[in-house]
Amino acid sequence: MAAKTAFEHAYAVIMAGGSGTRFWPLSRRRRPKQLLRLHGPKTLLEQTLDRIARIIPPSRTFVFTGAPILREVRRALPRVPPSQIIAEPAARNTAPALGLAAHEVLGRDPEAIMVVLPSDHVITRTREFLRTLEAACLWASSEGRSVVVGLKPTRPDSGYGYVRKGGRVARVAGRVIYQVEKFTEKPNERLARRYLVTGRYLWNGGMFVWRAATLLKNLERFQPRMAKGLAAIARAGGARAVRTFRRLYPRLEKVSIDYALMEKISDAFVVPADLGWSDVGSWAVVYELRKKDAQGNVRPPASLLFDAQGNMVYSPGKFVLALGVENLAVIETEDALLVCPLALAQSVGRAVEELGRRGFGRLM
Amino acid sequence: MAAKTAFEHAYAVIMAGGSGTRFWPLSRRRRPKQLLRLHGPKTLLEQTLDRIARIIPPSRTFVFTGAPILREVRRALPRVPPSQIIAEPAARNTAPALGLAAHEVLGRDPEAIMVVLPSDHVITRTREFLRTLEAACLWASSEGRSVVVGLKPTRPDSGYGYVRKGGRVARVAGRVIYQVEKFTEKPNERLARRYLVTGRYLWNGGMFVWRAATLLKNLERFQPRMAKGLAAIARAGGARAVRTFRRLYPRLEKVSIDYALMEKISDAFVVPADLGWSDVGSWAVVYELRKKDAQGNVRPPASLLFDAQGNMVYSPGKFVLALGVENLAVIETEDALLVCPLALAQSVGRAVEELGRRGFGRLM
Numbered sequence A, B: 001m002a003a004k005t006a007f008e009h010a011y012a013v014i015m016a017g018g019s020g021t022r023f024w025p026l027s028r029r030r031r032p033k034q035l036l037r038l039h040g041p042k043t044l045l046e047q048t049l050d051r052i053a054r055i056i057p058p059s060r061t062f063v064f065t066g067a068p069i070l071r072e073v074r075r076a077l078p079r080v081p082p083s084q085i086i087a088e089p090a091a092r093n094t095a096p097a098l099g100l101a102a103h104e105v106l107g108r109d110p111e112a113i114m115v116v117l118p119s120d121h122v123i124t125r126t127r128e129f130l131r132t133l134e135a136a137c138l139w140a141s142s143e144g145r146s147v148v149v150g151l152k153p154t155r156p157d158s159g160y161g162y163v164r165k166g167g168r169v170a171r172v173a174g175r176v177i178y179q180v181e182k183f184t185e186k187p188n189e190r191l192a193r194r195y196l197v198t199g200r201y202l203w204n205g206g207m208f209v210w211r212a213a214t215l216l217k218n219l220e221r222f223q224p225r226m227a228k229g230l231a232a233i234a235r236a237g238g239a240r241a242v243r244t245f246r247r248l249y250p251r252l253e254k255v256s257i258d259y260a261l262m263e264k265i266s267d268a269f270v271v272p273a274d275l276g277w278s279d280v281g282s283w284a285v286v287y288e289l290r291k292k293d294a295q296g297n298v299r300p301p302a303s304l305l306f307d308a309q310g311n312m313v314y315s316p317g318k319f320v321l322a323l324g325v326e327n328l329a330v331i332e333t334e335d336a337l338l339v340c341p342l343a344l345a346q347s348v349g350r351a352v353e354e355l356g357r358r359g360f361g362r363l364m
Helices: A044-052 A067-076 A094-108 A126-140 A189-198 A212-222 A224-235 A240-251 A257-262 A283-289 A342-357 B044-052 B067-076 B094-108 B126-140 B189-198 B212-222 B224-235 B240-251 B257-262 B283-289 B342-357
Strands: A010-016 A061-066 A085-088 A113-118 A146-151 A162-172 A175-184 A201-211 A268-273 A303-306 A312-314 A319-323 A328-332 A336-341 B010-016 B061-066 B085-088 B113-118 B146-151 B162-172 B175-184 B201-211 B268-273 B303-306 B312-314 B319-323 B328-332 B336-341
Touching: A010 A044, A010 A094, A044 A067, A044 A113, A044 A126, A061 A067, A061 A094, A067 A085, A085 A094, A094 A113, A094 A212, A094 A224, A094 A257, A113 A126, A113 A212, A126 A146, A126 A162, A126 A175, A126 A201, A126 A268, A146 A162, A146 A175, A146 A212, A146 A257, A162 A268, A175 A257, A189 A201, A201 A212, A201 A257, A212 A224, A212 A257, A224 A240, A283 A312, A283 A328, A283 A342, A303 B342, A319 A328, A319 B342, A328 A342, A328 B336, A336 A342, A336 B328, A342 B303, A342 B319, B010 B044, B010 B094, B044 B067, B044 B113, B044 B126, B061 B067, B061 B094, B067 B085, B085 B094, B094 B113, B094 B212, B094 B224, B094 B257, B113 B126, B113 B212, B126 B146, B126 B162, B126 B175, B126 B201, B126 B268, B146 B162, B146 B175, B146 B212, B146 B257, B162 B268, B175 B257, B189 B201, B201 B212, B201 B257, B212 B224, B212 B257, B224 B240, B283 B312, B283 B328, B283 B342, B319 B328, B328 B342, B336 B342
Parallel strands: A010 A061, A010 A113, A061 A085, A146 A268, A303 A319, A312 A328, A319 B336, A336 B319, B010 B061, B010 B113, B061 B085, B146 B268, B303 B319, B312 B328
Antiparallel strands: A113 A201, A146 A201, A162 A175, A162 A201, A175 A268, A328 A336, B113 B201, B146 B201, B162 B175, B162 B201, B175 B268, B328 B336
């Protein structure tokens, strides 16, 4: 479906370093969200690869993750060459990883275009997603341009960063490209409602497209110290490569690409898109995404619910009987059980942080 | 503590045939309430034996139970001779079992006094319990007298049978004996409230004392058919004994001793007692009996509860995290999980009945 010219220099860079606790007890330090089957039979990470593999082959796909889950990530993505699944020696947020990815792909292809994708989001409109990337790659193939996918907001969410679109600059592959007027941090609720009303604000879902050379140039300009460190890591070859990587990478500034660059550069563009996107932020979101019974319950086949409505029951190993409960999350794994109103699902992460302090760190 | 004369002819008859589902998922068809550790480290059945063993030795204790749990009951009560732990070939309620017990103990001691005790109740005031039985045994040692322990009601409960006390007839071992004016079935709630106000009504907790000979005489008079069947079972000795028991017992009338006799005889007496008694009718009662944390939660050590009050959490095998839930029962076993408001705990039994009809009979 996509023109060969759009993707022939494209490299996918999948960011799989996340380590959330919001899906505890299903998610753990060593089993973060991207490794969970929250939506469909495959993990979110596998779905991310499947989606992008339709236009960029796994041989041109890089995955950045953390050392504790490297083996699991490699096992989940057998089509990606293991050497392209890279464990960061320390979590430094997205900017250092993307700088390193730029060096890697530039070594292979001076024309390389990077397609940056989070690994733990749901996208239900794959065709629209691929078309959007086609437009972004075509537009970003000119030097100097950085493109962000701007997700059309469906509610006044104060949990996301927003992109304010400026003037329309082109129509590419059926998609409209806008200048980015401004990247904004998470707004408060009042502001988020205003953002939604104006129609000028889009969610920043962490999907970027740019030439690797453009990224490196921008890093040199706006993050010269980081650029230097990255260059040193990239230069070190042979036996010294791994040692240098392990020594220098943890010293790089811990900063997101949004903050390090996107908010600073002038040649930023946004492609608005409606992708059926969700960052699956809590059990409440999983509840929304899943199929429900006639009483609005998400529940396993081995369960009986009486006078129960709007509950999210996850219990792969155990029969569940529930009576007279409403809008409750009941999440069961081999060693732990979570019970809380779905309305409080966003607090689960904070509660789990307490586990360590109360002597239950092994359960985190 | 008790005079030897009160108990020298006493035989304990423990009724352990119950098979409830109100404590599902902890209780199952093959693990009824009396085999659960609902109150303290021992099962209710073990506690029953421990209590009575202080005045009646296990060698003079008989236990009636159902075939499916015979092995478990014998294992739980190693001090009771296995031949005195008897599995009914079919559940016939209490009257036939007690008639059979009467024949058994009469065979050993023509003066035998039966002390009939349920196996699945909680009694916290053991000393008071033993004193009450002392008075009952002394009073019942005269032929013809049947004594019921009358529990002082603490609330207008419509779930129990009541005994209306008549005239005071004696003071024995520091306890007052009253004529029974009437046994009444479970009242409605309005009536239960009136019962409580009058102060003349006591709960019938299924604890009886009488001479074995007295019971058999009463059965011959009021249940002649049953008495005949029981006599035939008792007569059959040697190799035929078991066969006769299995053949005849299931044909005996299925009826409680209350209905078969107590409501009909004239020489019934009641000893009022305040025993810290509970029949532990549901998870809500277990919640009331147990120690609670500062927020009124009953919970295992391996748990964290935030903004949670008045919950009953039972989860021996699993860590539990609960947020923002109130007055909930969360009960977890190896293969099943129950979640329901404590206020609905009395409906658990009815809900479990549905398991069979919905294809989950193996979980009953």
